[in-house]
Amino acid sequence: MKLSVKSIIIFLSVVVFTITAYNSIGFFHADEHYQIIEFAGLKVGWNTPKDLVWEYHTQIRPTLQPIIASGLISTFKFFGISDPYTHSFLLREITGLLLIFALVFFFNNTKRFIPSSKQLQSSKLLESLYLGFLLLIWYVPYLGVRFSSETWSAIFLLFAMGCFCSENKNRKKILLTGLFFGISFLFRFQILFALVGFGIWFLIFNRKNWKELLQIITVFLLVFCLGIAIDSSFYGKFTISVWNYFDQNILQHKAANFGELPWDYYLNRLFHLPTKLIGTLFFLSIASALIFRIKSPFIWMILSFILLHMLVSHKEERFLFPIAFFFPLFFVQFFQLLLDTIPKKIALTLIGLTSLGILTTSVVGLPILATSSAGLGRNGITHFIHQNYKGKPVNLIAMPFSNPYAPWFLNERFYLDKNVSFTPIDQFEQLDSNALKKDSINLFVTTQRILDDYPHKENIRKLGFKLVKQSVPAYQLKMDYFIREIDDQSVTYLYELKK
Known part of the structure; x- marks a missing residue:
């Protein structure tokens, strides 16, 4: 037919x-x-x-x-x-x-x-x-x-x-x-x-x-x-x-x-x-x-x-x-x-x-x-954490307005995983041993806007953090300029401390 x-x-x-x-x-x-x-x-x-x-x-x-x-x-x-x-x-x-x-x-x-x-x-x-x-x-x-x-x-x-x-x-x-x-x-x-x-x-x-x-x-x-x-x-x-x-x-x-x-x-x-x-x-x-x-x-x-x-x-x-x-x-x-x-x-x-x-x-x-997460892709980050660290204790170190679970003060309780705890910091200088937790997977999250204002981004990697996820992939950012004019300054980056 x-x-x-x-x-x-x-x-x-x-x-x-x-x-x-x-x-x-x-x-x-x-x-x-x-x-x-x-x-x-x-x-x-x-x-x-x-x-x-x-x-x-x-x-x-x-x-x-x-x-x-x-x-x-x-x-x-x-x-x-x-x-x-x-x-x-x-x-x-x-x-x-x-x-x-x-x-x-x-x-x-x-x-x-x-x-x-x-x-x-x-x-x-x-x-x-x-x-x-x-x-x-x-x-x-x-x-x-x-x-x-x-x-x-x-x-x-x-x-x-x-x-x-x-x-x-x-x-x-x-x-x-x-x-x-x-x-x-x-x-x-x-x-x-x-x-x-x-x-x-x-x-x-x-x-x-x-x-x-x-x-x-x-x-x-x-x-x-x-x-x-x-x-x-x-x-x-x-x-x-x-x-x-x-x-x-x-x-x-x-x-x-x-x-x-x-x-x-x-x-x-x-x-x-x-x-x-x-x-x-x-x-x-x-x-x-x-x-x-x-x-x-x-x-x-x-x-x-x-x-x-x-x-x-x-x-x-x-x-x-x-x-x-x-x-x-x-x-x-x-x-x-x-x-x-x-x-x-x-x-x-x-x-x-x-x-x-x-x-x-x-x-x-x-x-x-x-193939994209919605909006600025923040929940693509939380989904990544949910899938890859399920059942494991996670310490999420977050710069201001970077925490994908709570970008505007209130937590997104619908997506909140009980194994994830938060350590908020106000500046990169606080990203040190005091922010880390033993017996936990230490993750660090920040945005492009903050990275642009931070002159020594390489220090993130020197501390042992490795980029594992960004909310909007680089190739999509290039195309999104023509498709939906995404704000690249609000793109979120997730790093994991590699022991």
């Missing part, structure tokens, strides 16, 4: 997502771990309230995802799976497979928007590009396996828009749209910025179907109330976490304490982060959608999401992740516009060259991200 292009793309995506999930140890951003996995530890048993970050005590985080994590981890343990790194892999794998399902569902319900009206024979090409871009652009598997609020919010936003865009839309699908909007919101409150755009679009272009909007809002509010019940149960008292979030981060400006960036930060990131080729294609496709597809709900949602985020002083690139999965729709609709407005040969040449550029970027980027 001959496999279809669609089946091959989906099969490849499952393979790439699984490899990425297996290797993408740790987290892209601290919130992915400390405010989800460590929150789950409160229910599973490895944490107490005093072990958790300030967001727990101010009750500003939604708790649906920590509850899901605690349920899944408890299930893994019930079946005899006790290793925390296996737990985190399974959480990422479940996330990745769920995202693939959501993307294919979204594809099946939106592919009717992309056929060329003048070049019908090119429709199959556009469909194949669309599905390939959705599942296998270089950043999709890496973001897609993150057990983060951004990714889980995006999953249910994809489900919602897939239901709403269904060709055979009925009352059930309208209600499901409201349900999925609500669930998406419970994972990440900022998704409301996209929903505002959807509501504005509805009132301008679809107001004759106002009953549909009323049904969507009603179901959304029911889910919102369910979220209040979930959060109140988790925190142990009645609370409205979205209000707490707004009060702490906006009214009391706590988010600004973590840094403020100029209004055009997101424009810069949208151009550079996905690579300049994809960034250019994004802005061209958005501009064409504004001119030729102004009645599409997607352009209103994307622009609303970006513009409202631009008004918030505290900005981070990860805040854009939920909408990154929608970019391929704009790309392929831009290709469709080329086929409909310029000579076919020129259009196909431009489409071919652009697609070849994206393919080349993905051929380079996918293997790097699929």
Whole structure:
């Protein structure tokens, strides 16, 4: 039986997502771990309230995802799976497979928007590009396996828009749209910025179907109330976490304490982060959608999401992740516009060259991200210790902000091995016999930033320490400059004292 292009793309995506999930140890951003996995530890048993970050005590985080994590981890343990790194892999794998399902569902319900009206024979090409871009652009598997609020919010936003865009839309699908909007919101409150755009679009272009909007809002509010019940149960008292979030981060400006960036930060990131080729294609496709597809709900949602985020002083690139999965729709609709407005040969040449550029970027980027630990690779270091020194007493000597188990004061108790003890030091001069422990494996950890400031790095080796692991391999650092612009100053180096 001959496999279809669609089946091959989906099969490849499952393979790439699984490899990425297996290797993408740790987290892209601290919130992915400390405010989800460590929150789950409160229910599973490895944490107490005093072990958790300030967001727990101010009750500003939604708790649906920590509850899901605690349920899944408890299930893994019930079946005899006790290793925390296996737990985190399974959480990422479940996330990745769920995202693939959501993307294919979204594809099946939106592919009717992309056929060329003048070049019908090119429709199959556009469909194949669309599905390939959705599942296998270089950043999709890496973001897609993150057990983060951004990714889980995006999953249910994809489900919602897939239901709403269904060709055979009925009352059930309208209600499901409201349900999925609500669930998406419970994972990440900022998704409301996209929903505002959807509501504005509805009132301008679809107001004759106002009953549909009323049904969507009603179901959304029911889910919102369910979220209040979930959060109140988790925190142990009645609370409205979205209000707490707004009060702490906006009214009391706590988010600004973590840094403020100029209004055009997101424009810069949208151009550079996905690579300049994809960034250019994004802005061209958005501009064409504004001119030729102004009645599409997607352009209103994307622009609303970006513009409202631009008004918030505290900005981070990860805040854009939920909408990154929608970019391929704009790309392929831009290709469709080329086929409909310029000579076919020129259009196909431009489409071919652009697609070849994206393919080349993905051929380079996918293997790097699929074989890397997440973020700055700190948990790649802890995983190395976990695997290579299991059951042996380990003394981890750590420079400031270098300890991969506790880079920001609080320990990552989820990954913490009982055989590992810490000896913090403030300067290299303290790396002497007093820091060492007899009858223990003595390890030393530091970062590139500290090494650059230390004029006598050779003293590390003179003491008998040998480099055994670095969080991001040297060859990846060279390529990451073009792929994800990693901060090489934060790369972590692990040394072992050789007797």
